[in-house]
Amino acid sequence: xxxxxxxxxxxxxxxxRGTVGGRKPVLVEDPKVRMAKNLHADKSxxxxxxxxxxxxSKATLYRYVAL
Numbered sequence: 538x539x540x541x542x543x544x545x546x547x548x549x550x551x552x553x554r555g556t557v558g559g560r561k562p563v564l565v566e567d568p569k570v571r572m573a574k575n576l577h578a579d580k581s582x583x584x585x586x587x588x589x590x591x592x593x594s595k596a597t598l599y600r601y602v603a604l
Contacts, residue, residue, distance in 0.1 A: 565604050569593070573601040 576587045588598050
């Protein structure tokens with residue numbers, strides 16, 4: 538329990554200083570996201586080809602399309 542309490546205390550101290558934890562979200566305006574959406578909507582390329590060209594996984598492609 539001591540470790541959990543110390544971790545919670547450290548997180549609350551960081552929050553009080555204005556620090557936000559976690560990873561930054563992907564922006565919809567990101568050029569790679571826009572390109573992925575355009576290529577996916579075009580339907581002229583296979584999903585595998587889009588992923589290969591953009592160097593992203595299928596899961597990332599579908600996550601970008603859902604944004």
